[in-house]
Amino acid sequence: MPEAKILVVYFSRTGTTRLLASVLARMLAADLEEICDCSDREGPSGYLRSLADAIRRRPVEIVPAGLSVSKYDLVVIGSPVWASSVSAPVRSYLIENRAQLPHVAFFCSFGGRGADKALREMGELAGKPAVASCKVKAAAAHEDAHAALAAFVGGLKRHLARSSELAWMC
Numbered sequence: 001m002p003e004a005k006i007l008v009v010y011f012s013r014t015g016t017t018r019l020l021a022s023v024l025a026r027m028l029a030a031d032l033e034e035i036c037d038c039s040d041r042e043g044p045s046g047y048l049r050s051l052a053d054a055i056r057r058r059p060v061e062i063v064p065a066g067l068s069v070s071k072y073d074l075v076v077i078g079s080p081v082w083a084s085s086v087s088a089p090v091r092s093y094l095i096e097n098r099a100q101l102p103h104v105a106f107f108c109s110f111g112g113r114g115a116d117k118a119l120r121e122m123g124e125l126a127g128k129p130a131v132a133s134c135k136v137k138a139a140a141a142h143e144d145a146h147a148a149l150a151a152f153v154g155g156l157k158r159h160l161a162r163s164s165e166l167a168w169m170c
């Protein structure tokens with residue numbers, strides 16, 4: 001059986017979601033892509049812009065994705081939590097790629113609250129439920145990203161094994 005093709009795609013403003021995404025990509029032997037947006041999100045004005053984008057739930061301009069989601073069996077999408085919502089660049093990515101998405105899984109990094117709501121929102125924007133999802137507090141990500149992601153990766157591997165068994169039987 002050929003190995004499942006997996007893409008890990010993420011946006012990160014300050015590096016925490018990037019750290020989780022790169023560890024995940026290694027653990028899953030997946031391709032990795034960063035979502036780049038066209039807004040200045042540096043410093044206090046960038047923070048306020050990000051907060052306003054999240055509160056208004058408005059999509060923002062992002063750099064077109066380099067990797068096509070339709071070429072993958074599973075796309076794992078990561079976002080920081082902004083105002084108990086998905087970050088604006090990930091909102092845009094989900095809207096732009098919704099029609100082509102295969103199976104999806106979501107993860108988010110956050111400070112302390114709002115992660116469940118953000119993960120729910122990601123499912124609504126993708127138009128399909130996640131095969132698995134994971135929320136990781138920023139502090140835990142920096143302490144031991146590998147440990148914080150272990151159960152999530154286990155769930156994804158079990159899902160992939162089940163899918164491959166079903167494909168083999170058909």
Ligand SMILES: Cc1cc2nc3c(=O)[nH]c(=O)nc-3n(C[C@H](O)[C@H](O)[C@H](O)COP(=O)(O)O)c2cc1C
Nearest residue numbers: 012013014015016017080081083084109111112113
């Ligand atoms: C505009 C903005 C809003 C945020 N809102 C929340 C929030 O509602 N709840 C929370 O737990 N953390 C919140 N955070 C903290 C981030 O989710 C957290 O620091 C995350 O790990 C940052 O990920 P990154 O380094 O990949 O950008 C917010 C951060 C920003 C920039």
